[in-house]
Amino acid sequence: MTDAELARAVALEAGALLARIRGAGDCSGKTLGDRGDHDANLLILDRLRAARPDDFILSEESVDDRARCAARRVWIVDPLDGTREYASGSDEWAVHIGLAIDGRPAVGAVAVPALARVFATDDVAATPPPLPDRLRVVVSRSRAPEIARGVGEALGATMIPMGSAGAKAMAVVDGRADIYLHDGGQYEWDNCAPAAVAMAAGLHASRIDGSPLVYNCENPLLPDLLICRPELAERVLAAVRAGRG
Numbered sequence: 001m002t003d004a005e006l007a008r009a010v011a012l013e014a015g016a017l018l019a020r021i022r023g024a025g026d027c028s029g030k031t032l033g034d035r036g037d038h039d040a041n042l043l044i045l046d047r048l049r050a051a052r053p054d055d056f057i058l059s060e061e062s063v064d065d066r067a068r069c070a071a072r073r074v075w076i077v078d079p080l081d082g083t084r085e086y087a088s089g090s091d092e093w094a095v096h097i098g099l100a101i102d103g104r105p106a107v108g109a110v111a112v113p114a115l116a117r118v119f120a121t122d123d124v125a126a127t128p129p130p131l132p133d134r135l136r137v138v139v140s141r142s143r144a145p146e147i148a149r150g151v152g153e154a155l156g157a158t159m160i161p162m163g164s165a166g167a168k169a170m171a172v173v174d175g176r177a178d179i180y181l182h183d184g185g186q187y188e189w190d191n192c193a194p195a196a197v198a199m200a201a202g203l204h205a206s207r208i209d210g211s212p213l214v215y216n217c218e219n220p221l222l223p224d225l226l227i228c229r230p231e232l233a234e235r236v237l238a239a240v241r242a243g244r245g
């Protein structure tokens with residue numbers, strides 16, 4: 001099994017588990033979110049450790065083993081991205097299974113159960129639909145950054161609020177949006193797999209100052225990112241610079 005096939009299989013299985021847990025209806029709210037985070041994490045760790053015993057894993061839901069910093073290959077996983085939305089009954093959540101190699105988002109899969117789809121680095125088409133007349137920017141539903149509003153205004157774009165970094169990034173991958181911009185806080189697990197898939201699909205993915213996304217850092221804080229159609233990247237980055245003064 002290749003790394004991408006493994007990422008897809010694990011994302012699919014964890015997404016199905018999370019859907020079953022919620023469907024069972026025996027808990028709700030924070031208890032449901034905590035249970036989903038916990039159980040999906042156990043499943044993912046089990047599958048990755050069995051298939052790749054020599055690799056390190058950085059997970060939102062596990063204690064961070066800093067020995068990973070010296071490793072070339074680190075799986076970076078978010079068992080349930082969009083926990084808030086999952087717990088409230090919304091479909092805006094995803095499972096992220098990323099693999100950073102030498103700090104780059106090399107391989108990954110993002111399961112979006114609402115679309116009954118897993119997007120993986122080995123099967124995303126790099127043939128985007130034509131750009132619409134009015135651009136669409138997806139932003140966090142609960143923490144839309146000020147800079148995204150400014151960029152949206154500068155480009156005359158429509159803003160689309162949505163939960164989950166993976167769900168938003170995959171909206172750009174499959175042409176339902178053109179730009180995903182975030183600022184103000186995220187961690188490597190929130191964007192490693194989404195960035196890997198977006199880049200495999202030929203999209204631009206970077207920090208909002210245009211610098212590369214670097215993973216497996218000692219501090220996993222990675223607070224901002226831009227994923228967009230490549231032909232828009234320069235305009236968006238210029239609008240960010242202008243917005244930041």
Ligand SMILES: Nc1ncnc2c1ncn2[C@@H]1O[C@H](COP(=O)(O)O)[C@@H](OP(=O)(O)O)[C@H]1O
Nearest residue numbers: 080081082083140143163164165184185186190
């Ligand atoms: N300002 C911030 N600080 C820390 N984490 C943030 C953040 N803004 C977004 N995130 C995280 O990024 C993910 C996507 O957020 P959003 O849905 O708002 O776009 C969520 O992950 P989790 O659901 O895994 O916690 C959320 O916690």
Ligand SMILES: [Mg+2]
Nearest residue numbers: 078081082190
């Ligand atoms: Mg997350």
